[in-house]
Amino acid sequence: MLRFIRFLSAIVILCLGALWGAAWLWRGEGESVTDAFVRRIAGFSGPEGSVAPTAGAVAMPPGVTLGGPFTMTDSKGRTVSEKDFAGRWLVMYFGYTFCPDVCPTELGNIAAAMDELGPVAERVTPVFVSIDPERDKPAHLSDYVDLFHPRMVGLTGSIEQVTEMARRYRVFFRKETRTDAADYLMDHSSFIYIVGPDGKVRTVLKPQSAPATIAGALRNQLRNL
């Protein structure tokens, strides 16, 4: 019996050691090993952070941070970066203006969620990021975002800038290979991102989230300030 208890203790110590090692390896930028260790242990019992899990949200693996720095061109033709949005809550979607159905539906849902939020919506900026910068020039993008919401910001850029921003948000996009090049479609992932005032993604919502779900997720974040 004593041997068995010793054996069990050894296993527990080994497991904790392995967790500590994992915490050391995968701790976030500027995060202490202890914090990362606590976060890893907490990760086994539920989602991290003080914000209650949001209905319709995609669980992000612990330690994964989406968002961060970018340099793009807005629909007025100005160069903008994440610093221009610092201190604001964003509801962000990646797509393209020539998208026949999915993008307009998603942007319509985001706009409806903004209406549903009421006065609180003033603290939120809807952002549409083009993954088709070849065709989505600022002037065209400007007309498009205005169709959905008066404060919606359109972002585009060089293909390198767009690729880099998409990488930071883990957005997949690819031009569909067809022969008639002028009228191509884009394949792209279709998640909705709620970005905090620090430029980091707080919640990722599934494609085709209803306006009430998007509004609920925003309210959930804004309440926890």
Ligand code: NI
């Ligand atoms: Ni689309």
